[in-house]
Amino acid sequence: MKAGIVGLPNVGKSTLFNALTSSKAAQSANYPFCTIEPNEGIVSVPDDRLRRISVHIVPKKLVPTALKLVDIAGIVKGASEGLGLGNKFLSHIREVDAILQVVRCFEDPDVVHVAGAVNPVSDIETIEIELMLADIQTLDNALPRAERTAKGGDKEAKQRVDVIRKCLDHLATDEPLRKLTLDESDAKAISSYGLMTAKPVLYVANVDESDLEGEGPLVQQVREFAAKTGASVVPVCAKLEAEIAELDEADRAEMLASSGLQQPALATLTREAYRVLGLHSYFTAGEKEVRAWTIPIAATAPQAAGVIHTDFEKGFIRAEVYTLNDLETYRSEKEIRQAGRLRVEGKNYVMQDGDICHFLFSN
Template sequence: MGFKCGIVGLPNVGKSTLFNALTQTAAAQAANYPFCTIEPNVGEVAVPDPRLDELAKIASSKEIIPTRLTFVDIAGLVRGASKGEGLGNQFLANIREVDAIAHVVRCFEDGDVTHVEGKVDPIADIETIETELMLADLDSLEKRVVALEKRAKGSDKEAKEFLDLVNRALPLLRDGKPARLVERKPEEERLFQQLGLMTAKPVLYVCNVDEGDADKGNAKSQAVFDRAKAEGAVAVVVSAKIESEIAVMPPADQTEFLEAVGLTEPGLNRVIRAGYDLLGLVTYFTVGPKEARAWTITKGTRAPAAAGVIHTDFEKGFIRAETIAFKDYTALNGEAGARDAGKLRLEGKDYVVQDGDVLHFRFAN
């Protein structure tokens, strides 16, 4: 479905190292100087979900196909990016195209890795990036106000609605607050998103720490967690250096390595899951002898639209969805057991698909 999470941050905080580990490639050059990433690199990653393996085992599926999330590695922003400093204009345009922001902040000391601001202060780094995004949003809206006011004087209802949203966002941005704080009704969300405001996007803070702090973090990462909690954002701790080592290991060696460094799973699993949750996504499954497959939808999606993720014909000709909850499918050893126990439900067009549902769609050709 094209859900994209953009990796942003100041130069030399570990963005490209994290991206390389996420995609298990060296597509993004990681180097100790600003602007080593000139074009945004794009990589798709599988969303780790042990439920899929469990379903495949029960159904003896020949193939397992996980759902995926796209990460975009965006070059480092610097102070003044909103005015074109560094490669600001290009990078800001890249950020506008993603659905959520994974903001990598440096929470480690290393004299061999230059910090563009001359000191390691993750909160100051966050404020630098957010200020640049707010200034860019402010500039964008101020340029649109006059045209919207002219259109709103006539009979253009949509222009009036846009202008109302803009007039609610401008005071916040002028006061140094992100556009995501704009109070709005659910029915206004579509138009609000069309404004393309970067500070309206949900944020995941990724605290990049030393290897020794990869499990529980440190004082710097805790400060980021406290900020995230205060603003309703999400934060995770990861050591990009460890993750880059794990990414190139054979699966058999990864478990032993993780145990040696005191981790139960790769930190990237937390990053991917957090990004998935941040976008308000859920997973449903289709299971059979040929394949067990996970599908991504947004929370609140009804059955016909969920079917349309597989193929548009499924949505157009939707009749019903044969539905089994994950816990029932596994507890009753598959579809036959669930049907015999009365746990296979026939759901219609108004059914809101739940996370973990195992579905089989019936549709008219």
Template sequence: MEAGIVGLPNVGKSTLFNALTSAGIASENYPFCTIEPNVGAVPVPDARLGTIQSFIKTEKTIPAVLQLVDIAGIVRGASEGEGLGNKFLSHIRTVDAILHVVRCFEDADIIHVDGQVDPIRDIETIDTELMLADLQSVESMLDKARRTARTGDKEGKQRVEVLEACQALLAEGKPVRSLSFDDATLSKMFKECQLLTAKQVLYVANVHEDDLTGEGPHVMKVRERAAAEGGAVVPVCASLESELAELDAEERIEMLESLGLDEPALALLARAAYELLGLQSYFTAGEKEIRAWTIPVGATAPQAAGVIHSDFERGFIRCETYSVADLEELHSEKAIRESGKMRVEGKEYVMQDSDVCHFLFNV
């Protein structure tokens, strides 16, 4: 699963990306300094890994990972080829969700492309370009679908229905992510369109060090905007997080304590992005490693097993599972088994967040 980081030039996208991935690449104060999208893997902080390790001793722990794509700054007119135009928009099309970085701090040394800081204007600039690009895509697909529908083709008629619904929303200046179809076929067709504004968005408010909790007027405007859309906001000081990423563990803890923080804001961001993508974790635990595995919410036990290896899904027999809470209560798998809380689940079992599993399979 991938999330793409988008925003106007000079809002702190690359600084944030580098801090998240500890890439250590210094970003310059120039528009379009990111020519190709950088891709990085970000561990998703999860205290449950430590909890499991406190009762099951192991050589290492491996967290879940979220893949991030740093997409170069979009400018007004990108949908018509301004800046690096549709090249950037095509990169967004391939990701599963969008992290929209919005500048919410004042700094005379960092030039804003529009001259002054206005987060709502910035959001609307990005949204407009994505909607215009979608409208172009929809109109192109609609012409083809209508020609097919005129031949009496049932699938063509259904595609016209989906595309016309998208076109109507976009023409009103609204993203299509609010659309949903009860019919499974129409829903599948909608997803296959890969429209930019169909993707879920998490707003990342890049704040100054004196507003780490995001209570300033700029951030409050973004919060209001997100609330109206049913979305969320994570305040992050990208420059501070970049500093924290370069420190060793002990120095990082000291700096966080001096700021009155429990953890880096990037930890909150990684978890929020994970949730945005509709993901959850289950765990495997043994002598060699304790590991968090990423699955979509609603995944079945065989699908979860397939994340480890396709053979596990193909030859799935059953899984033995318990929760992290069971381990906290009873302190060992032996005690869990003896208490009757070790459950045996079959192919229809829907995985729950915090499951710890042992899979049995035969290929």
């Protein structure tokens, strides 16, 4: 699973990407399309539960889970028709699982806005329109092929034709596909098309240092827009976060304190991106390591075990599960077991966020 960072040129996408991935590369020049090929990076997902577990089960190391990010070049009006190398950039968005749209919410005469003025809602709508137009093109191109196959009696093709038409009708109302409810079977029928407006979105309001909490009028416009679609907004000062990411631990803490921040805003952003992707974590804990593992929400115990090793899923017998609250109450696995708080779960168990597990399996 990976998230793509998108937005108009010069809104701070690459600065944010460098901060998230702690890149110390030189800042890109201040002009559109400075990012040509998408940069990919891995960012750890901050989770204080790792530290809390390690208080009682002391490991040699802590291993957080991680998120893959893709920095995609700026999209401009007309991208769906190929402007600004649009088709190439749009193809990169088709390959990600969620979209982090960076929206400029700061004024700076030294940073050129591609549209000539800072208007966050207009920026969002520009991107949304281009993605909808591109999705319409994709579906228009796919429909004749699906119709030809359906004439031969192929049931899957018939279903695909119906879903394509349903999607085109919805897009004709100027609404993105993420607002169209499809059942699992219908969604699977068109999953290969990589429809961009069907992907979940998180809006990243790039603010200046005078509005770190995102309380200014520009961010409020983004919040109001997002509320209509059920999306979330995270305010981030990409410039400040990039500076913080360059510092060592001691200087970082000092700069956070001087800025009135308890933690980098990137921590909040990363956790929210993780949630938007439909992911959560479970933990394994021992003397060697305390590790967070990434699983889709609603994953079963065998599926979770398979993340560690495919043999664990194939030979799954049962899972021994307890919670962090149990650990903090009883202070050791031995005491949890003696108190009858260690649960034994089978193949149908749906994993809960924060479960601490041991898996038993046969070879």
